[in-house]
Amino acid sequence: MTQTTATRVTVRCQFCHTWNRVDPARAAQRPKCGKCARPMLLDRPWPLTEDTFERTIRETEIPVLVDFYADWCGPCKMMAPFVDEVAREYEGRALVAKLNTDLAQNTSTALGIRGIPTTIVFKGGKEVARQTGAVPKAKLVELLKTAL
């Protein structure tokens, strides 16, 4: 991995809800929450919420791929293993996250999400790629690569 400048991933600890700034270059070394010391697992989709979505997107300096899904959505379930794989393979280079649209209707409406699953890639807080509908892993990688 070649990181020429210091970059940060900004995520809220899922256990104690403290915001952490993590160096993605150290993602594989299992960074821990600065407050509760529980692990910050960046090799799997990071669950976002209505409360955490905006700040995570805005303050994370590597590309963020977000899977907008719902628990009842069959195609979302079909695509989920691909999202998991992308998270594992791009750990440290991209933040892969997921947002349950049923629990985040304001965010979903603000982004104009019309169908799920929808995948959006953000960089520097801005949307750079979007795909609606379940897609194979190769397509997720292609979307992500527009921001890498």
Ligand SMILES: [Zn+2]
């Ligand atoms: Zn914590």
